[in-house]
Amino acid sequence: MSTEPETAEDAEPGTPGTTRENGTRDAAGEGVTDAQDAAEGSAADAQDAADAGTGSAGEAGGTGAELSEAEAELLAQRIERERIERRKAEKKGPIEAGAKLSGKAADLLAAVRAVESGEKPVTAVFAEPEPEPGPGPAPAPRRPAPEPVRRSRPVPAGPAGASPAPAPEAVQAVRRVLAEGGAPEALAPRIAAVLGEGADELLRADPWQLLRVTGVRPEQADGFARALLGAECGPDDERRGRAVTVWLLEQAALAGHTALELPALTAALAQRGVPDPDAAVRNTVAEGEALVFQDALEEAGPRRGEEAEDEGERPVRVLAGLERYALAEESLADGLARLVNSAPKQDGPAGAWERAAASAEGSAADLIRAVASHGLVLHTGAEASLAEPAALLHAAHALGLRAWAATHSPIGRDRFAALLRRPAPPTGPAANADAPAAPAAGPSVATVAGLLAGAEGPGRDAEGALDLDLLVVLDAPQLDVEAAALLTESLPDGARLVLAGDPAVLWSAGPGRVFADLLAARICPQIASRRPDPGPLGELVSGIGIGELNQVAAPGKEVVIVPVRDAGEAVHRTVQLVVDSVPRAIGVPAEETQVITPGHGGAAGTRALNAALKERLNPGPGRFGGFDPGDRVVHSPAPGRTRPGHVVTADADGLHLSCAGETVVVPREQVEHCVRHGWALTAHQAAGCRWPAVVVVLPGDAAQALSRPWVYTAFGRADRHLSVVHGVEQALHRAVAEVPAKPRTTRLPVLLASQVPAAG
Template structure:
């Protein structure tokens, strides 16, 4: 049996992009992402709980029938204590559904180090893997997932191998047959539960926080689970997944309000509930008036246009949304300056270091961090005794990039009475992680929304504005701000891209190669990032690649955690690892982490490029990229350019069709429903 590494959330979001081709190393340690999650757990434990108890679930269900109605009745009976799980689900003796812990806010101290499995545990797991025909290279990763009892867990339930990232159901089936023999059938209850959890993990990679029951049941059927409804019931009874009932629409006469039944993993479902509680706390809090009403009004009156509207909205509300393109950043900058002038503790946070530097240039003297640095405590104002951030106002930029877990941590970290502004461009790609927080909040209309009237200037601004409303307009570009380069095939696309970066753009536009960014739809394929980066390295920085394929001077993309990409360059390599310069900071990537977290970065995907801008961008649209194109992808790629955009165009009419017709892929979330009973709909 061979395994593939897990698809990144970015690959799941952008169709047609293959999973990464990396082998699991024997020396693999717990990733920075896992360490960050561990730190978050410790931080959450230290925060005093501030949110009120949520009201009970919606009593509905009259519109359900068949398996969904039976499941809903069973869940209610188990949770109310009327019947034990064994009676309702007709099982021999499953464990009762475990109570879900209530998430609380976090504090930054006491970050634990990576938990490395004991050598004996790794060897025990390796033995079971070999017995089942699985790659030995999974031993360290599997031991990290299951702990010291990993070997016993896998022997008792071989399908638990699906919890190891990158393993697919057919591979776990082969492993189970090798261990269990004829007893490993598709109707095994253990298989149904494990595949249910695996499908919800795959849904999270595609951006969903939950799945509708019908969609989950259908997906289980496609995976060969003979009784999919029963498999979901078993997973609920064992506490592997959570079930929810959300009201939709309005009730008719003498009828109950219809509901939809949703199933989700505890991690994302509770993060979404925690986010709703945190946002409701901000919306409903009394912002204190600060004794500075006149100061707010003077600041608003002196600001221009929608900047004044933003200042007035923030003066009287705990949560405000601000939308606009790159030029609109001047308005949050004006807000930050006004609030600082009133003596408030103010910080801003951007998605990455490039965005942080750009905003710091607009809001001179203001505190600006990255979102990850703010939450980890590496950047920002620090925390008070209760674990809350020492701020009166927090402005989060690039808000569409907030996944549900990160957004929950932001909301939980704010003290009572603080103000939160979420600012961003709603036209760009959504977050790599699950959820569509900014879009859900815009749709829910639970707080003031200030739309900037400050358009991005010039031909590029005109082009991107049209794309945002579904129109691919031909714009006048007297200064060669926009250039279309038609190509016939993949080979020509690669050749012309290298030519543009290395020669044409520097010569005709005056932007050097190191300030020109290539953006392409995916990592794989004949014109993906791998092929383009290899060609660009050969032309711009050839070398032996003695350190994992990298040489000093290489442009790279470092991914310390899923959904976070730091563009940078290689400074040097030594015994410590690969030394990178990313956003003005030096980062050392240990040798064993280089292969999994560093790529060459002359060419990026649009998701990797979000939150950054470059003087020149070469957007590559090869013929095999048609399925990956959408309006948000085109909008994101084209809007990364400050001065010049070259479009290597090989998709013909698929480009205007994608802009006009292919909107963002739907994501199933609960945030608007969770906010509805807690927050009144804002007027206007």
């Protein structure tokens, strides 16, 4: 393993943490401070123009020459034209809403934008165990809400702005309520979209509904409520208890949990000043905003606590969760049980499957045999193991099955499509194996999102099911419960489902751990690939998977370690590697090199690295929300979905992107939330993708964010070359050896156990 990269002597340093001219911003947007600076600069320019006009008039008057009425009018018109031109020039640059805010309103808007942009993570409420609440006086009697609002809670089904925009008058009405409560009016469009019709009345009747906006915390909603309600506002208000309960469950979902054990939820409510947590949970359930479950436990012996006493003989655990994830998990369990308990479609003589297996090699033959007689099969392995699902798909197609594969990302789709084409004869329509319009020509591949949306894949039959017989889902650890439920619901009776992936990578961005839960449940055949990833990179990543960070021989500079002292040096060396060293020494151009770092914020996060890389690789004024044509970006139309691409142009319709050969137009109002620069990504954003060269940046402040799955995922994204910009000293070794994936609370194993009692 080399410890010194080949660098250019005249490589220029990057520029972390600097603000570009003309109010330029990265995709996520700068904080309120930078927005205020930009707006105040524009205001100052406008004032200068006015002052210049006044000065000119004064000077003209001071010459002693008297101006005629016509001359004075012409002078006044010239001054006004100059002011108008200045204002037009200002409007061509990015304009930040809320730039003139100050105090609590500015803090609230900054918090919302920081979370939405990724600069700050969502609250880590359930990342670590909550401390027990200390003793204190008995809570005051609960204050009843004057007019409790009973309604079904809207569930945002897609990314921000995906649903039809709210009517302007509805937004204006919400804006007035926000102004009364001292909240930033820039939040009005999002609140109107989330709360729906009558959003202003609902917000006035229940100010804590402000918590439904991503990034708003309970203390900020409390301040808004106090401004609107005055003396009627108190911590014991039922409305506050319900809103904070829902907020905590949403934070848990963002941390990956599909439900929370009741003691953890009530402890968190007490930490946030809810006097009677049990009553808050009961009220939330009564309003239909959450559900409560009792799941039987399999441990021998009674479980101590109230749940065990209530049940008597059999211990149970009591959980609370949001309806959308509870229904998705139950639907997923039903769909998986249907696949396991029903016989797959008869598709020719049984001997044909055996002949196909006999012609395959190693564990590929085991996979074909398992799929021949089972509706659900799990396949585990790293990158090299993808050859086995490819062999399965070709065998199934030869038997007359309509066979499809689905991947997590467009990059993964294109890579697997190339792998599918490799053994197939590249003649006629079969040469384009990833074309969804010609499934009969051979096995094809789509993305999971495209398959579910109908934009890719075989389409659906008359009954609404996917028109296929075999579906192989790659990158299965990236499936959250909602996507997995939709997939299983969409499969026709008799179809076969194969979930394939590397169990050592990071879990899904959305709630759940579907693949890990299924592996632990052991309700169906599990085929482990025996194909190791080759070369020094394969050896390094395989060791990380079992908790060992080994030094590997890298004669071709496959692995290079670049030690750094601080974050500034980390940014400098990263830019040097991408722009000069890797292209010159490894032969991989900058556009095929991906930078991966633990987080968006910080001195060496994605925002700082993207700013420095943009300055070197595609400098420009960022006239459209911080972007210029040629910028490398990632589009995130929904949480957990990342589509790499680049900027083509921008116009009144929005930002025009090219993502994996597809033209995408992102409306102006969605750019700030859905698009960010893509030279540097987090490991979660990079999951399911691979690049010829990867530079992993580990600044000193990233030590706490590292874990074995993170390191395994980040290092495993490289095909030919991996550079590690190393500034965490021994924290990297400790993370690989000692820090496993954080646990997630899910109900899928219990639900499966009740429907599929016999293990496969």
